[in-house]
Amino acid sequence: MSFLEELNRRRTFGIISHPDAGKTTLTEKLLLFGGAINEAGAVKNNKIKKGATSDFMEIERQRGISVATSVLAFNYKGIKINILDTPGHKDFAEDTFRTLTAVDSVIVVIDVAKGVEEQTEKLIKVCRMRKIPIIVFINKLDREGKDAFDLLDEIEQKLGLKVCPLSFPIGMGYDFKGIYNIWEKKLNLFDGAVKQTISKGIEFNHLENPELDKIIGKKAATELREETELIYEVYPKFNKNDYLNGELQPVFFGSALNNFGVKELLDCFINIAPCPQPKMSDTRLVQATENKLTGFVFKIHANMDPKHRDRLAFIKIVSGIFKRNTNYLHVRLNKKMKFSSPNAFFAEKKEIVDTSFPGDIVGLHDTGNFKIGDTLTEGELLNFKGIPSFSPEYFRYINNADPLKSKQLAKGIDQLMDEGVAQLFLLNLNGRKVIGTVGALQFEVIQYRLEHEYGAKCTYENLNMHKVCWVAPQDPKNEEYATFLRVKQRYLAKDKEGQLVFLADSAFTIQMTQSKYPSVVLHFTSEF
Ligand code: G4P
Numbered sequence: 088m089s090f091l092e093e094l095n096r097r098r099t100f101g102i103i104s105h106p107d108a109g110k111t112t113l114t115e116k117l118l119l120f121g122g123a124i125n126e127a128g129a130v131k132n133n134k135i136k137k138g139a140t141s142d143f144m145e146i147e148r149q150r151g152i153s154v155a156t157s158v159l160a161f162n163y164k165g166i167k168i169n170i171l172d173t174p175g176h177k178d179f180a181e182d183t184f185r186t187l188t189a190v191d192s193v194i195v196v197i198d199v200a201k202g203v204e205e206q207t208e209k210l211i212k213v214c215r216m217r218k219i220p221i222i223v224f225i226n227k228l229d230r231e232g233k234d235a236f237d238l239l240d241e242i243e244q245k246l247g248l249k250v251c252p253l254s255f256p257i258g259m260g261y262d263f264k265g266i267y268n269i270w271e272k273k274l275n276l277f278d279g280a281v282k283q284t285i286s287k288g289i290e291f292n293h294l295e296n297p298e299l300d301k302i303i304g305k306k307a308a309t310e311l312r313e314e315t316e317l318i319y320e321v322y323p324k325f326n327k328n329d330y331l332n333g334e335l336q337p338v339f340f341g342s343a344l345n346n347f348g349v350k351e352l353l354d355c356f357i358n359i360a361p362c363p364q365p366k367m368s369d370t371r372l373v374q375a376t377e378n379k380l381t382g383f384v385f386k387i388h389a390n391m392d393p394k395h396r397d398r399l400a401f402i403k404i405v406s407g408i409f410k411r412n413t414n415y416l417h418v419r420l421n422k423k424m425k426f427s428s429p430n431a432f433f434a435e436k437k438e439i440v441d442t443s444f445p446g447d448i449v450g451l452h453d454t455g456n457f458k459i460g461d462t463l464t465e466g467e468l469l470n471f472k473g474i475p476s477f478s479p480e481y482f483r484y485i486n487n488a489d490p491l492k493s494k495q496l497a498k499g500i501d502q503l504m505d506e507g508v509a510q511l512f513l514l515n516l517n518g519r520k521v522i523g524t525v526g527a528l529q530f531e532v533i534q535y536r537l538e539h540e541y542g543a544k545c546t547y548e549n550l551n552m553h554k555v556c557w558v559a560p561q562d563p564k565n566e567e568y569a570t571f572l573r574v575k576q577r578y579l580a581k582d583k584e585g586q587l588v589f590l591a592d593s594a595f596t597i598q599m600t601q602s603k604y605p606s607v608v609l610h611f612t613s614e615f
Pocket of ligand 1: 105107110113227228229341343
């Protein structure tokens with residue numbers, strides 16, 4: 088297959104949702120279609136146990152929260168699909184935001200009973216800012232939920248999307264009869280008794296066909312006719328370009344648990360979802376079709392396999408072909424590196440691969456060379472943009488609880504920060520270490536991982552801070568800047584890159600500081 092054929096058959100996307108909407112279940116069902124996991128096991132257990140496939144970490148199995156973002160690849164109808172799974176829990180939102188820099192499109196899962204939830208709103212905001220194409224999957228139709236039209240309204244209003252239903256439910260919950268697939272003009276009937284079977288659609292080009300009354304009953308047939316008529320009147324007609332430009336969002340209904348509506352989603356997805364897209368760097372726009380390799384690290388995961396203490400940097404290939412045992416430039420370190428065992432991910436298996444193409448995710452064994460955001464090229468000096476750190480919202484001093492293990496603690500903290508689990512700040516005044524996170528849960532994760540992966544123990548001390556602001560560097564001779572540094576020295580620290588930050592204890596403090604020192608520019612993300 089030629090380079091362009093390989094590129095065009097790739098679809099790299101993320102599934103996002105509020106926790107419990109059914110992201111893991113949908114991922115697993117998609118993997119079933121791709122033959123990447125064994126259907127027999129899934130049927131026997133009714134559903135695959137949480138943690139069996141898309142979640143690697145022990146801690147997650149304990150908590151039942153998708154903590155780590157995992158990568159899964161499979162082939163379906165000749166298309167190579169790369170799914171980047173994302174943690175739904177808000178405390179791991181930064182991990183999800185970073186993953187969104189590596190996807191070309193997303194599928195958002197919404198629970199029909201709960202509607203649009205808080206976490207979905209935040210994530211969709213980021214997708215809209217980046218104009219990422221979005222498909223909506225409304226899940227759990229086998230349960231009672233909100234009226235389909237009300238839900239479509241809610242999605243438009245709360246998420247700011249312009250929806251275009253490509254399937255529509257017939258009934259819901261106890262009365263759920265199936266789905267009319269507007270995209271393929273087919274009727275798919277739900278058989279609650281034979282869960283997990285993939286129903287074959289019945290062609291139904293014209294819903295006026297009286298056969299419909301016989302199949303689903305007169306009442307349901309009349310309702311469906313009225314509803315589809317309304318859909319054609321009220322919602323825009325599907326247009327692939329609008330979808331690809333992030334201006335129109337197709338909607339599907341179904342039940343991931345019952346494997347209903349998932350195939351329709353997937354069949355449409357491979358047809359319309361974008362292949363690998365160009366990406367902006369600090370010097371130019373890099374096209375996926377370029378022959379020379381470029382790629383960037385969007386995730387680092389240490390100790391994925393507890394049996395082998397390994398650390399993997401996940402690289403998204405932006406252009407060119409990634410080849411095993413070939414020298415590439417690590418731009419930040421200005422260092423040539425080659426990789427003898429790059430990994431690709433197939434469900435729960437990792438495999439060494441000789442070549443990877445744009446859109447693919449490669450896992451590189453790392454001994455501490457990589458940080459999130461690092462770029463690999465064939466020699467060109469460019470850095471991909473768009474993986475900034477956001478200000479954490481929770482802050483604590485971290486102290487060593489076992490003096491004999493201070494080296495292990497330092498190493499553990501260092502590696503966890505490179506993975507982007509949290510951010511570390513060193514106070515200018517006394518060198519104390521402050522950990523900042525976006526959620527309180529992360530402190531527990533850090534403590535747990537330091538102990539289980541590095542044999543180190545830590546304690547925390549509360550620190551009442553509101554946010555950190557990155558201070559734009561200036562000539563220290565500038566009088567106002569010098570005064571700011573002197574007056575605020577107790578609140579100044581360095582982040583892991585050595586950038587100066589200001590720890591503010593309230594929104595008011597930030598406001599006051601800005602008005603008192605107008606020439607000192609404060610930023611709310613690390614990339615400015
Ligand atoms: P998440 O990754 O988005 O957090 O959600 P997950 O897939 O883990 O699903 C959350 C819960 O919703 C699970 O139940 C799952 O079985 C259920 N679920 C997913 N899809 C459907 C669906 O289409 N219909 C119905 N009725 N339920 C669905 P749980 O009880 O939390 O987990 P488990 O005990 O079954 O593992």
